[in-house]
Amino acid sequence: MITIRFYRCLLSPIIEEFLYFHDFTNIILIFILRFVGLIIVSIVFNKIVNKGLLEGQILECIWTIIPAFILVQIALPSISLLYLIEDAPHPDLTVKVIGNQWFWSYEYSDFWINNSVFSFDCYIIPEDRLILGSGRFRQLETDNRLALPFYTKIRLLVTRSDVLHSWTVPSLGVKADAVPGRINQINFVAPLPATLYGQCSEICGSQHSRIPIAVDFIPLKEWNIWRSEWFTSDTQEIKADVVPGRIY
Numbered sequence: 095m096i097t098i099r100f101y102r103c104l105l106s107p108i109i110e111e112f113l114y115f116h117d118f119t120n121i122i123l124i125f126i127l128r129f130v131g132l133i134i135v136s137i138v139f140n141k142i143v144n145k146g147l148l149e150g151q152i153l154e155c156i157w158t159i160i161p162a163f164i165l166v167q168i169a170l171p172s173i174s175l176l177y178l179i180e181d182a183p184h185p186d187l188t189v190k191v192i193g194n195q196w197f198w199s200y201e202y203s204d205f206w207i208n209n210s211v212f213s214f215d216c217y218i219i220p221e222d223r224l225i226l227g228s229g230r231f232r233q234l235e236t237d238n239r240l241a242l243p244f245y246t247k248i249r250l251l252v253t254r255s256d257v258l259h260s261w262t263v264p265s266l267g268v269k270a271d272a273v274p275g276r277i278n279q280i281n282f283v284a285p286l287p288a289t290l291y292g293q294c295s296e297i298c299g300s301q302h303s304r305i306p307i308a309v310d311f312i313p314l315k316e317w318n319i320w321r322s323e324w325f326t327s328d329t330q331e332i333k334a335d336v337v338p339g340r341i342y
């Protein structure tokens with residue numbers, strides 16, 4: 095099994111759509127910039143003056159309809175993308191993400207241990223505990239990782255316990271503010287096994303840069319093992335590299 099392990103890569107159908115839309119809009123943008131630039135240059139150097147021209151109905155129609163048509167071309171995929179982000183019928187797994195000063199808590203609300211919800215906290219691994227050459231990223235590794243099955247529809251409910259935070263994983267194309275008194279929902283599917291990283295994207299205090307996000311996407315079978323190991327372990331602390339069979 096080959097596992098992707100990067101800070102930035104595209105690993106979700108949504109982020110791929112973002113990229114297509116970005117490229118498409120850039121093509122239009124380059125066309126407009128070149129066209130308008132060309133006209134400005136030609137106006138500056140043009141010596142032809144038409145003193146009799148007071149109105150031009152056809153010309154005005156053209157220069158209204160064509161830009162309007164271009165705007166519709168941009169608006170339609172943009173709106174459909176917005177719907178795509180929000181739309182998540184029947185997610186397979188729901189996890190509650192709680193932002194704290196300064197760590198993330200995760201609650202698997204569908205799973206319970208001894209009458210308490212299956213939850214854990216993720217703190218940054220400090221620099222002095224990182225071993226040189228171990229392949230771990232500085233400022234991005236956490237002591238526990240959020241483990242999720244890949245090829246599964248995931249819904250995250252993001253909220254906070256103190257101040258504003260923002261749960262962000264660029265590779266999945268998700269960024270959700272953890273807002274006081276509110277629950278934000280994000281949905282994604284990871285098509286491959288991967289370890290992805292993110293960081294809080296809302297200035298939330300002096301340790302804002304010290305609450306990274308590390309997500310493991312693992313096969314459902316391994317995820318079930320991971321979950322049952324957690325249930326049976328005494329310390330209820332799972333090391334970051336617990337998943338067997340991983341090739342980095």
Ligand SMILES: [Cu+2]
Nearest residue numbers: 259260294298
């Ligand atoms: Cu934060």
